[in-house]
Amino acid sequence: MSKTMDNPMASVFKYLALSILFMFIGFAFGQAFIPESIVYYANFILIFVIIGLLILAIMSRKSALPARFSMNYVYIFTFIDGILTYPILQMYIKDLGAGIVMDTLIGTVIILTILSIVSNKKEAGHYLNLGKTLLYSLIGLLIFTIISIFIDFKLTNIILSIAGIIIFSGFILYDISLLKEEISKGNIVDREDLSIHVLNIYLDFVNIFLDLLRLIWELKN
Structure with a gap:
């Protein structure tokens, strides 16, 4: 049986940090075992990775994923x-x-930290009214991301990157607000209750990180 938690809000960030660590362990594993020639196809691969992450984000928001599962599954997912x-x-x-x-990674951490503090200072559920707007925006982002495969314009990629940063920044406000409401209702008992929340905030984090990198890369090139 999982141990109960005295401070679920602090625990979610502990598990999030572990999830991001597993992501970079997976990155190191890729460096060690994936042929470097694949790197040349990275720009092509990027669009499909982003689409996959967007689809997963939509599934989690529409409750297509279980609300509670082992945290180990989160670690396995982030490693992959x-x-x-x-x-x-x-x-x-x-x-x-x-x-x-590295600066972009630190910047993403700063964005996550500031938005989490802002959301946590509000009453539980304060930003839940953003849910439908963010979900529809996310679906629109997915559609236009798929269209961008066939319309490879620099301006399109820049707009998509900026839109992604804004949408997932909004989702950080939403997800922390949702977590705070779940805590206030007494629905968070052990770490498995945090699993879907950790996964959602991880998806917010990694999408902002990748969108910031893509924006910087597009502006540079």
Whole structure:
């Protein structure tokens, strides 16, 4: 049986940090075992990784995923996600430099931290009214991302990146507000109750990170 938690809000960020760590372990695994030649196809792979992440984000928002499952599944998913994003991150590291990629990662952490603090300072459920708008925006983003496969214009990619950053920033406000409401209702008992919340916030984080990198890459090139 999972242990009960004294501070679920702090615990969700602990598990999120572990999830991001598993992502980078997956990235290191990809570096070690995936042929470097695949990196050359990273820009093509990127669009499909983003589409996959968007579909998963939509599924989780529409309750297509269980509300409670083992946290170990989250770690397995983020590890696999790290492997899948290895060619993309490696391309960004080569084109932009490791320093810019690291600065972007730190910037994403700062965005997550600030928005989480803002949402947590409001009463439980304060930003839940954004739910439908964000969901419809996310579906629209997915549609236009698929269309962008056939219309490969720099301006299109820049607009999609900015839209993605805005939408998933809104989802951070929403997800923290939802978590706070679930805590206030007494629905968070152990770490498995946090699993879907950790996954959602992870998806917010990684989509903002990839969109920021793509925006910087498009502006540079």
